[in-house]
Amino acid sequence: MNSLTRASWCLASLAALLSRAPAAAQPLPVAPPLAPLAYYELAPGASRPTGWLRKQLEIMRDHSTGHLDETYPKLRDHNGWLGGPGDGGEETPYWLDGAVPLAHLLQDKPLLAKVQRYVDWALANQRPSGYFGPLTKAEQQAGHLLDVQGPQGEDWWPRMVMLKVMQQHYQATHDARVLPFLTKYFRYQLANLPVAPLSQWSEWSTTRGGDNLLIVYWLYRQTGEPFLRELGERLYQQATPWTAYLGQRNWVMAAAANQTGEHWMDRHGVNVAMGLKLPVVYAQAHPEQPQLPQALRTGWQDIMTLHGLPAGMFSADEDLHGNLPTQGTELCAVVETMFSLEQAAVITGETPYLDALERIAYNALPTQTTDDYESRQYFQVANQVQVARGVFDFSLPFEHGMNNVFGPYAGYTCCTVNMHQGWAKFATHLWYATPGQGLAALEYAPNTLTTNVNGTVPVTIKEETTYPFGDQVDFVVDLKRPTAFPLALRVPAWCAEATVLLNGQPLRTDKGGQVITIARTWRPADRLTLRLPMAVRTSNWARNSRTLERGPLVYALKIKEQWQESRQAEEGRYFTITPLSPWNYGLPRAVVDDPAHTTTVAVKPLAAGATGFYWNAANAPVEITVGGRRLPAWQLDGGVAPQPVTPRDGVYKGDVAAATETLTFIPYGCTKLRVVALPVIP
Numbered sequence: 001m002n003s004l005t006r007a008s009w010c011l012a013s014l015a016a017l018l019s020r021a022p023a024a025a026q027p028l029p030v031a032p033p034l035a036p037l038a039y040y041e042l043a044p045g046a047s048r049p050t051g052w053l054r055k056q057l058e059i060m061r062d063h064s065t066g067h068l069d070e071t072y073p074k075l076r077d078h079n080g081w082l083g084g085p086g087d088g089g090e091e092t093p094y095w096l097d098g099a100v101p102l103a104h105l106l107q108d109k110p111l112l113a114k115v116q117r118y119v120d121w122a123l124a125n126q127r128p129s130g131y132f133g134p135l136t137k138a139e140q141q142a143g144h145l146l147d148v149q150g151p152q153g154e155d156w157w158p159r160m161v162m163l164k165v166m167q168q169h170y171q172a173t174h175d176a177r178v179l180p181f182l183t184k185y186f187r188y189q190l191a192n193l194p195v196a197p198l199s200q201w202s203e204w205s206t207t208r209g210g211d212n213l214l215i216v217y218w219l220y221r222q223t224g225e226p227f228l229r230e231l232g233e234r235l236y237q238q239a240t241p242w243t244a245y246l247g248q249r250n251w252v253m254a255a256a257a258n259q260t261g262e263h264w265m266d267r268h269g270v271n272v273a274m275g276l277k278l279p280v281v282y283a284q285a286h287p288e289q290p291q292l293p294q295a296l297r298t299g300w301q302d303i304m305t306l307h308g309l310p311a312g313m314f315s316a317d318e319d320l321h322g323n324l325p326t327q328g329t330e331l332c333a334v335v336e337t338m339f340s341l342e343q344a345a346v347i348t349g350e351t352p353y354l355d356a357l358e359r360i361a362y363n364a365l366p367t368q369t370t371d372d373y374e375s376r377q378y379f380q381v382a383n384q385v386q387v388a389r390g391v392f393d394f395s396l397p398f399e400h401g402m403n404n405v406f407g408p409y410a411g412y413t414c415c416t417v418n419m420h421q422g423w424a425k426f427a428t429h430l431w432y433a434t435p436g437q438g439l440a441a442l443e444y445a446p447n448t449l450t451t452n453v454n455g456t457v458p459v460t461i462k463e464e465t466t467y468p469f470g471d472q473v474d475f476v477v478d479l480k481r482p483t484a485f486p487l488a489l490r491v492p493a494w495c496a497e498a499t500v501l502l503n504g505q506p507l508r509t510d511k512g513g514q515v516i517t518i519a520r521t522w523r524p525a526d527r528l529t530l531r532l533p534m535a536v537r538t539s540n541w542a543r544n545s546r547t548l549e550r551g552p553l554v555y556a557l558k559i560k561e562q563w564q565e566s567r568q569a570e571e572g573r574y575f576t577i578t579p580l581s582p583w584n585y586g587l588p589r590a591v592v593d594d595p596a597h598t599t600t601v602a603v604k605p606l607a608a609g610a611t612g613f614y615w616n617a618a619n620a621p622v623e624i625t626v627g628g629r630r631l632p633a634w635q636l637d638g639g640v641a642p643q644p645v646t647p648r649d650g651v652y653k654g655d656v657a658a659a660t661e662t663l664t665f666i667p668y669g670c671t672k673l674r675v676v677a678l679p680v681i682p
């Protein structure tokens with residue numbers, strides 16, 4: 001955290017303490033402090049992306065993230081969030097939720113000015129009651145703002161997204177208008193939830209109430225206002241009971257078995273992705289309830305066991321839908337799971353969530369958008385041997401069959417507007433402040449961090465790396481004078497043993513699956529090197545299929561692609577992709593038994609600051625080659641590649657071609673067509 005954030009946190013602690021102090025005239029209600037956080041978020045923009053990450057974010061700025069308000073009619077025309085009669089739903093706040101952090105990460109003046117208009121309009125047009133947002137239907141008829149109360153308002157849900165926008169805007173700017181604005185709105189919520197509960201207008205508000213609660217507790221840490229605790233209890237009571245769902249397991253089992261219309265909102269992949277965080281968000285106010293963090297541990301493991309796919313996500317097409325590699329995942333579920341894990345990291349500090357976040361960011365996320373960040377898939381499929389129109393094995397077949405193709409609007413437009421938070425928030429959550437006045441690098445990517453340690457001592461740390469492709473991360477510390485502070489580093493669970501060097505000299509070695517802390521007096525120009533050896537390994541998936549992995553990346557068979565552009569009347573421009581090379585290969589058992597000696601890894605030498613775009617098949621910086629043989633019977637059926645069955649020994653018993661061919665695997669995130677989960681052959 002920078003000094004201002006830390007100062008405001010201290011003020012909140014002080015306010016919370018004062019609220020407990022005996023007052024002479026009128027005692028204030030008791031409002032104890034929230035549980036300490038494991039880590040503290042830094043201001044968006046404290047770390048500036050460099051290298052490949054900067055390139056990724058600049059592409060977003062130059063394309064859809066920076067220009068969606070000019071190209072997408074729903075945002076462009078008479079926008080409700082700027083006071084117009086146009087769309088006042090979730091889509092504009094969704095876009096801002098990624099565009100605001102992106103503007104600060106890149107310190108991009110045009111984008112900063114663009115997003116500021118929406119923030120300013122919301123702040124300037126808060127009703128006297130505390131309600132905010134686009135004009136209600138009654139206000140539009142009246143032609144001016146009214147003092148909206150209770151059922152006169154409109155759905156809580158789009159406002160929940162805007163709360164996250166306001167929080168990030170405040171973290172970046174300390175705009176003095178934000179805390180009073182949020183305080184006034186939350187007073188409005190407390191007064192009105194009894195007559196207009198979360199479920200008043202939509203089930204979205206009920207299933208996603210945890211995001212509302214997150215900002216209530218964040219504000220409490222800033223101001224210590226006791227009423228926020230009461231509001232927190234009310235929101236938790238009215239929200240979907242994700243704690244019981246995740247912790248008590250009956251819901252998980254029922255959700256795995258049922259595809260009915262009953263309670264479908266509770267199996268909807270994006271709702272689940274967002275609901276995951278609720279138990280630990282609420283745990284901030286109830287550290288006496290160990291079942292709260294346990295609910296997330298249990299639920300996350302159960303969901304990934306029943307629905308997990310190799311790229312780190314659970315199936316969500318659009319309900320939770322099992323672990324077969326023919327299943328899909330919605331892009332909104334990807335970015336919302338990432339956000340939930342970023343918040344779980346702040347609150348709990350537990351390393352499995354940090355590893356899970358990295359796995360999604362570096363595998364599931366990059367594959368689902370085109371190189372220019374203009375088109376995306378609604379559903380990505382694990383073993384995606386073609387990209388085509390159809391309904392396939394999805395649980396929600398839209399009538400146009402557009403869920404799997406790439407396009408700006410194909411499938412449903414939530415992903416068009418919500419996808420921007422994925423990379424942007426990952427980039428603002430590489431570094432955290434620690435309670436010990438130090439810093440923690442919990443996700444690795446090239447960037448330069450500028451912040452304070454020990455309250456007020458400025459420090460700059462250049463993180464030089466080609467991670468996740470390369471296996472070394474260098475931290476170059478820039479200080480005016482020697483300063484003691486702890487520097488925490490995550491050693492991923494996949495790493496058998498990490499080596500840490502200081503100025504080129506071995507300092508320590510550490511096993512994977514933990515956060516290590518190096519507490520010392522840092523001197524100007526100190527260079528700390530983290531080496532994370534990336535041995536090739538395999539992991540086990542549905543029907544005894546196997547995935548090649550190396551470090552944080554999972555690898556998939558490279559398939560030659562032919563792209564075709566078309567138009568659909570309602571959903572516009574879209575792309576399909578046809579395979580031009582065979583995909584029906586098996587992985588020999590010898591590779592599973594000894595991946596290190598049966599595979600060849602070729603890593604393209606990239607300079608530490610390499611600024612290219614690497615998330616496509618042509619530019620993939622790492623290739624793994626391995627001998628494999630075809631399974632003639634493994635063919636498309638209903639547009640998908642049904643996973644071959646095997647007996648318990650896991651080895652396919654059908655016909656296998658005699659000829660061994662050299663297969664090339666590239667990072668899953670660099671593929672559009674792929675086989676990631678392969679049958680094992682003799």
Ligand SMILES: [Zn+2]
Nearest residue numbers: 330332414415
């Ligand atoms: Zn979506």
